[in-house]
Amino acid sequence: MVTKLLVQNIVRTKTSDIPENVKLHGKRSLLNWMGAAIGASTHPSVDMVLALKEDINSADQVSIFGRTEKVDLLLGSLINGMSSHIFDYDDTHLDTIHHPSGPVAPVVLALAEKMNFPGEKALHAFILGCEAELRIANAVYPSHYQLGYHITSSTGVFGAAVAAGLLLDLTEEQMAWALGIAGTQSFGLREMFGTMTKPFHPGKAAQNGLMAALLAKKNFTSSTEVLEAKRGFVNVLAPEHDLSKVNVQWGEKWELLKNAFKPYACGIVLHPSIDACIALGQQVKADEVERIELAVNPYVLELTGKTTPPTGLAGKFSIYHTAAIAFLEGDAGESQYADSKVNDPKVIEFRAKISTKVDKNIKEEDVMATAYLKDGNKIEYAVKNATGSIKNPMSDQDLARKFTKLTHSIIGGQHANQLIDIMYKIDQLDNLKALIKLTKSQ
Amino acid sequence: MVTKLLVQNIVRTKTSDIPENVKLHGKRSLLNWMGAAIGASTHPSVDMVLALKEDINSADQVSIFGRTEKVDLLLGSLINGMSSHIFDYDDTHLDTIHHPSGPVAPVVLALAEKMNFPGEKALHAFILGCEAELRIANAVYPSHYQLGYHITSSTGVFGAAVAAGLLLDLTEEQMAWALGIAGTQSFGLREMFGTMTKPFHPGKAAQNGLMAALLAKKNFTSSTEVLEAKRGFVNVLAPEHDLSKVNVQWGEKWELLKNAFKPYACGIVLHPSIDACIALGQQVKADEVERIELAVNPYVLELTGKTTPPTGLAGKFSIYHTAAIAFLEGDAGESQYADSKVNDPKVIEFRAKISTKVDKNIKEEDVMATAYLKDGNKIEYAVKNATGSIKNPMSDQDLARKFTKLTHSIIGGQHANQLIDIMYKIDQLDNLKALIKLTKSQ
Structure with a gap:
């Protein structure tokens, strides 16, 4: 019943049910994520994954932030999701050491770019995708992390599927299948920390979750009880778990509000x-x-x-x-x-x-x-309480400075400033064309 | 050292080191796999995954067996790998309940088709890919399977990476990275059995393993100790394990020889x-x-x-x-x-x-x-010892009859017979063009 209830919560939450402070924090999360993604977009590891474009002759569908190349929807989600985690400069949900935007934002922005979705729908999907993955992370932390899973990808794949599923208007049955197809692909070993494969994790989780939702939309069937089943996600991947945390106080308590932004590019x-x-x-x-x-x-x-x-x-x-x-x-x-x-x-x-x-x-x-x-x-x-901690968060001015610092040499200072402004108005945009245009390298 | 030794064993094994009976059983495995893939190629779930072609505007690079459509290298590996497991009519390594060809064959055939590799190189990569995944499966069976992992995908991803890595001529360091990128993506919950997501597993393992090798070829770094590391594959995914089984009697004992073919389309x-x-x-x-x-x-x-x-x-x-x-x-x-x-x-x-x-x-x-x-x-x-068991294996005539039964209505009886003949000569082919052509639906 846990999966079914989560699906109901996700599908039945209207944009008007999301409090304004949550929406604002969602915009901050997207802005912070975009800065990290653009900032690392010239890293050699990005060139390597982007070279897959040639291997598979990938179509020019969606943008790679901080660059000029375009690739297909699935490859784009992988690359942008990876970029954002290369500097280890992205967001952190401290309760679970989770970087929630990583697997979700690239999927939302890629689908919105390709399918011309309005910004309000994109922000809605992003917030609920993050909320779902963080609640699932709460249910399995710390045993799942201690066992050796990189929780950002292993639970992030659910967030990516939820966000994509909302954008694709999945029915409740389809959303349950999407969670099933996503959850069976949960992956990510902490052994990879210190190698290029660490940032690969959130990118691949984004790609896997997006594919899950695309398949569910076509009525590709899966388990509808992936979280709680005997041989489902928590029983197989988390020695100890508390599934009550998945749906508790849905709509009242927002995990996304606990998302913190790093002022400095280190642990x-x-x-x-x-x-x-x-x-x-x-x-x-x-x-x-x-x-x-x-x-x-x-x-x-x-x-x-x-x-x-x-x-x-x-x-x-x-x-x-x-x-x-x-x-x-x-x-x-x-x-x-x-x-x-x-x-x-x-x-x-x-x-x-x-x-x-x-x-x-x-x-x-x-x-x-x-x-x-x-x-x-x-x-x-x-x-006490360093800058960027929950008790002493970065101000919006700090966040803007961080964003400019990371991006100005790549997209230019003027576009960086415009991108900051437009991100806070994302829910007023008819589509994301103007926003995406500002992310291109100059 | 287990991963390093496995990499050395894989990379240093020459085609002349593989005994003739192993090569013959490799050909049988490929034939049996191809029959299962073509036979299920018209299943509705194949149409659904093939519809991803439109979503990502996938390029016409490689063939979908039993059909006329072409898709890109990565999507092709997913679809052909899935088809082959839909009827549950593929091969079985009974010691580990593993279907070894599923994640490996689609990668080998897709890469060989796109890059025009000779048949001998393809057969070589196929045999060693299967050998690697089955030995890793031996090391974690039964605890890994009992915990809830679909061992065909969770260990098959290694086999796919090995086969692709050999075709791409990876160095030993790159092959170790490929195993790392593959192993961190190990996935597959048995909860999915009974849904379309079960056959999705070997297909996605094929795709993930292929991507791992493609990235390693570009010097994308990863752990070089994925199997044995503290937070690596066996410690995270298998409560009990015996890593000595991975490299024991390499080159003397061949797990692939224990691969059995089902005469009947059921358990x-x-x-x-x-x-x-x-x-x-x-x-x-x-x-x-x-x-x-x-x-x-x-x-x-x-x-x-x-x-x-x-x-x-x-x-x-x-x-x-x-x-x-x-x-x-x-x-x-x-x-x-x-x-x-x-x-x-x-x-x-x-x-x-x-x-x-x-x-x-x-x-x-x-x-x-x-x-x-x-x-x-x-x-x-x-x-006692039903047809198809190790002690009473299907004869090559039985295997040919099974192949024809599964494929004749899709590719035509004449092409089915030609495909049987050519598969036994695969290592004499300069490239796989003629073989692949015979797999198309009429």
Whole structure:
């Protein structure tokens, strides 16, 4: 009955049932997602997946954001879904470590582009797709994640199918089949983290979920009890689970409101240190500093203890590099993690001034930073609830700045600004043509 | 090291290392697979998946066997892989309940068609793809299957990647990545059995595995330890496993030799009863029979106890219908499971004469059949090792008859015969053009 009730909830929720604050947060999620997708669109791994276009002679149906090429509906969902996760700079539902937009947004935008859907319908499908996958994630977290599944793809495939199914106006029976065809394709091993296959996961989940909905629309049959069946999703993929979380307080409580946006292009455990070092950098100059000590939870150092990162990507796992560039440049965006940055003598010199101290009494989301100055003075800066956490979310201005930073060199500053404006009005658009046009590389 | 060793075994095995009897059984497997694929190619579910061609404007690259349409490489692998499993009439590796050709053959034939590979290379890739997936299946069976995975797709994705990877001449590093990209996509819930999504599994595994190899060829990176890693394939998807089975006696022992072909279009537990009733039907006429009693293992009746099947598909789960048509028509092919057959008054009348008796002392693969005649006589017929089992395999003549029966109405009897001949010579062909041409519907 869990699957059936979820299907009813999904299909019967009208756009007018979705509160305005949820719609606004949906638009923010789409904007943040688009920035991450465009920002990584020139990455070599995108070129590789895009080369499949030639292998299969894929048709020019939908846009690859941040580029000029077009590909078919299914390949487009894969590529855009992958791009958005390459920098690990997308959104996070902290309760489940889920990146909800990744598998859903590319499907919604591809279908809307190809079939000329109005923006209101697209936003509606996006919000409900995210809501469905996050509720399913709630039901299987943490055992499913601990077992080794990348929850973003393994539950994201449901979100993609729901969003596509809503755009395709599936009946309730068809929507149940779509969930079945999607759910049987649940996949994604955490073993892949650190390789190109990690961002491949949300992209492939998008593609699989879209195909599920396309097939269900043609009355391709499947189980109608994929979530709860004896050999269905939760029993096979989650040692412990609580299916009551799937439909609880549907329409009253919105998981999407818990979706947080990263201000910095690295794991969230580094965000408090970045906040602190940016603040210190605004108070003193680099040559006034003798050293900076960061007191952190032991777990932070376990994850980010690399002292001499050889590449920009490795720099994301170095609290030393990260603190240095945050102090020196006042930011920790993708450009602060370029390969050239970790090898910049100025950065290396300042990196040597960063020291760490582990303290079990400091929470993972906090830091106690102390700058010891050459003149004998010291400045202390404590961070609780780093920028981008649920209690201290990025402002819409922060989000806009992040978006521009990621996209301006690719689509141009003017189009970046126009894209921000239009994304907040997506539900007023008759179709997405103008929006999609702004995503092209210049 | 398990993955690395498997990769070395795969890449370093030359065609001359494969014994002749393995090559011959590979050809039989391909022939049997092609018959199942062509036979089901007009099924409504094939029309539905083929309708994706229009959704994505798929290019005319490769053939759909038994039809005239062409689609792109990836979609073609999906459709042909699905067709071959629709009738549940394909091959079976009994040790693991695996249908090895399903995910591998469509990839090999699609790539060979598009890239004009010689038949010897195609057969080589097919055999090693099957060998790899069956050895991985050995390592996780039975816990993986019992947990709820459809082992044909969940391990078949590796076989598809291996076969495609060999055709694409991947380096060892690339082949390891291909296994990684494939293995992270392992999927398939047994909950889907009884719906169109079951045959979708091997088709989608074929498609996923092919994409994995195509990406690896472009140096798309992945884990190189997908099988054994802490959060890799066996630890996440199989509660119990024995990785030593993956590489044991590579090149000496061939799992593909254990691949069996079904003479009848239903589950193997019914095959002894069919053998018996065909034999009885050759000895007496229907109106001479008062009743036929089949003494079977309790498990047989548990699976096939339907007394009045409403459809042909349901007839496959009815020992009563199956025994009746075997007696009356001397066969139990797909045409004996047409909807019209289960509703044919003559069949229904004879079905009423079939009775069953369970006997724990009779093995699942055996039957003790007794025909009680109207004249007071009785004929007993015991079956041990039904036709199609490893100990009593179908002869090449049986296999040819099965192939013709499945395909003649679609591709014509003459082409069916030519296709049988050419399949046994596949390794002498410069390319597969002539072979593929014979698979088209007339």
